[in-house]
Amino acid sequence: MKPYEIMETIKMIExxxxxxxxxxxxxxxxxxxxxxGDIARRKIYDKITRCAENLVKVGEEIELEFGIPIINKxxxxxxxxxxxxxxxxxxxxxxxxxxxxxxxAVGVNFIGGFSALVxxxxxxxxxxxxxxxxxxxxxxxxxxxxxxxxxxxTGINMDAVREMGEIIKETARLSADRDGLGCAKLxxxxxxxxxxxxxxxxxxxxxxxECAINVGISGxxxxxxxxxxxxxxTFDEMAEIIKKTAFKITRVGQLxxxxxxxxxxxxxxxxxxxxxxxxxxGDSVAHILEEMGLESCGTHGTTxxxxxxxxxVKKGGIMASSHVGGLSGAxxxxxxxxxxxxxxxxxxxxxxxxxxxxxxxSVGLDMIAVPGDTxxxxxxxxxxxxxxxxxxxxxxxxxxxxxxxxxxxGDYVEFGGLLGRAPVMAVSSFSSKDFIMRGGRIPAPVHSxxxxxxxxxx
Amino acid sequence: xxxxxxxxxxxxxxxxxxxxxxxxxxKVNVLDxxxxxLQEYFTMIMLVDLSRMEISLAELKQKLEEEGSNLGVSVRxxxxxxxxxxxxx
Numbered sequence: 420m421k422p423y424e425i426m427e428t429i430k431m432i433e434x435x436x437x438x439x440x441x442x443x444x445x446x447x448x449x450x451x452x453x454x455x456g457d458i459a460r461r462k463i464y465d466k467i468t469r470c471a472e473n474l475v476k477v478g479e480e481i482e483l484e485f486g487i488p489i490i491n492k493x494x495x496x497x498x499x500x501x502x503x504x505x506x507x508x509x510x511x512x513x514x515x516x517x518x519x520x521x522x523x524a525v526g527v528n529f530i531g532g533f534s535a536l537v538x539x540x541x542x543x544x545x546x547x548x549x550x551x552x553x554x555x556x557x558x559x560x561x562x563x564x565x566x567x568x569x570x571x572x573t574g575i576n577m578d579a580v581r582e583m584g585e586i587i588k589e590t591a592r593l594s595a596d597r598d599g600l601g602c603a604k605l606x607x608x609x610x611x612x613x614x615x616x617x618x619x620x621x622x623x624x625x626x627x628x629e630c631a632i633n634v635g636i637s638g639x640x641x642x643x644x645x646x647x648x649x650x651x652x653t654f655d656e657m658a659e660i661i662k663k664t665a666f667k668i669t670r671v672g673q674l675x676x677x678x679x680x681x682x683x684x685x686x687x688x689x690x691x692x693x694x695x696x697x698x699x700x701g702d703s704v705a706h707i708l709e710e711m712g713l714e715s716c717g718t719h720g721t722t723x724x725x726x727x728x729x730x731x732v733k734k735g736g737i738m739a740s741s742h743v744g745g746l747s748g749a750x751x752x753x754x755x756x757x758x759x760x761x762x763x764x765x766x767x768x769x770x771x772x773x774x775x776x777x778x779x780x781s782v783g784l785d786m787i788a789v790p791g792d793t794x795x796x797x798x799x800x801x802x803x804x805x806x807x808x809x810x811x812x813x814x815x816x817x818x819x820x821x822x823x824x825x826x827x828x829g830d831y832v833e834f835g836g837l838l839g840r841a842p843v844m845a846v847s848s849f850s851s852k853d854f855i856m857r858g859g860r861i862p863a864p865v866h867s868x869x870x871x872x873x874x875x876x877x
Numbered sequence: 878x879x880x881x882x883x884x885x886x887x888x889x890x891x892x893x894x895x896x897x898x899x900x901x902x903x904k905v906n907v908l909d910x911x912x913x914x915l916q917e918y919f920t921m922i923m924l925v926d927l928s929r930m931e932i933s934l935a936e937l938k939q940k941l942e943e944e945g946s947n948l949g950v951s952v953r954x955x956x957x958x959x960x961x962x963x964x965x966x
Contacts, residue, residue, distance in 0.1 A: 420957070422913050422922050424964040425881060429953065483935055484878070486955035667963045674962040 435640035443616035445623035467521035495621035496532035504544025515555035531621035556601035563619035569609035569806035574863040584799025595824035609809030631688035636672035665735030691745030692736030696756035698839035705758025717768030726779035748781025754841030783816035800851035886950025888919035
């Protein structure tokens with residue numbers, strides 16, 4: 420090895436905050452169904468604690484040996500709507516409490532999969548699960564919930580969209596004393612990926628194996644730093660620089676995934692090629708866009724900059740990993756990105772611009788605080804817009820929105836830690852109520868006619 | 878397992894001696910060693926073999942960090958594979 424290569428790696432880790440964002444163990448709970456809810460929950464607890472017994476320990480060993488921080492160790496499980504459906508209980512909150520206990524027992528900070536897939540319609544289990552979400556997120560600490568309301572193949576379930584507007588409002592109300600924290604653990608998806616390792620949207624899809632290791636990488640700081648060293652580069656040159664950097668980052672992700680898989684004796688699933696920001700200075704996706712020459716994230720040109728960044732990250736990462744999946748691309752969560760927060764404060768980044776940005780990156784409207792008096796129908800309409808972008812463009816979109824109780828535009832919500840803090844953003848004051856109240860489904864788009872499978876994501 | 882030890886800081890007498898004495902005490906074999914000045918910093922890179930080491934990696938890391946802080950340099954130890962993964966196809 421050449422000294423400059425060794426030092427480059429060390430600098431990426433120490434100065435540019437390269438890290439592995441998460442090792443997520445996906446666990447199938449399909450064999451835990453039972454007509455007696457107590458027995459089902461016991462089986463769930465036993466299976467999670469058995470499969471993930473060594474997850475945190477192995478993560479820490481890899482961290483020590485390779486000298487790369489692994490920020491989170493997490494678990495995703497089969498959507499609980501499927502697992503709980505066999506029992507006759509109306510309220511699934513007890514299942515969430517079991518997941519929370521299991522997460523605490525093995526020492527992971529989040530467990531995802533209090534989920535339902537209702538893009539074409541509800542089963543009785545889906546209905547019960549969705550109605551249980553507000554209370555489940557209120558009484559648990561580590562459980563994350565997601566609901567898939569649309570796919571390119573099936574169109575948009577507008578009944579589910581309407582209901583999720585109400586569920587989000589209720590979740591915020593129950594956790595009002597914590598600025599609506601419950602909503603930070605709830606994602607509404609279109610084209611949800613089955614192998615996503617990132618929270619709050621991770622769940623272990625029904626096409627997944629018994630158990631799998633999925634790894635999410637990070638590293639906005641390394642990309643920004645590489646661009647800083649090449650001031651004045653053309654777009655062609657910038658794209659090359661980003662690709663090379665993404666390749667290096669992803670190789671570390673692949674190494675960690677392979678090692679974790681070997682040591683835990685669990686098959687390797689995918690590496691999620693993501694630029695996932697944190698609130699820490701120097702770990703921002705917005706600052707990469709600004710490094711490209713935009714005065715402040717959100718100004719004209721931001722969508723083009725993000726499109727190029729997202730595409731170059733994928734191109735660079737694809738060759739570095741044997742299996743790529745999850746969300747893969749640049750994340751733009753407002754509360755978790757110091758540059759995004761600044762841009763909102765300066766007035767350069769609005770909800771409308773964020774919506775445009777979600778057309779070209781891998782996620783959707785993420786960690787956005789809106790006024791507490793935003794009507795449920797307006798939130799549902801925001802979800803519908805994002806789902807439409809996802810369905811028409813054959814990509815994943817998601818909405819993680821916090822109608823912060825008692826807060827107005829200009830106020831802040833404070834979640835602390837990785838979830839960060841978010842300035843409350845303005846929504847349109849015009850009503851979407853009559854539109855949302857129609858109900859039914861928006862048909863699948865014409866380009867869905869390919870018989871290409873259960874879901875597609877980009 | 879083979880690991881890379883990197884030592885970065887201001888040059889002074891006794892850096893190599895200090896670090897290698899910790900290694901020899903715990904039966905860590907030095908396979909290769911190079912030193913260079915990178916951006917005004919003294920940089921030493923060692924390839925070591927840990928197969929006969931008599932303490933845990935966490936303990937060795939701690940002892941190296943203690944010695945590094947006595948010498949006023951930063952010391953890291955990492956599995957060699959992270960560097961190979963990143964820079965070699």
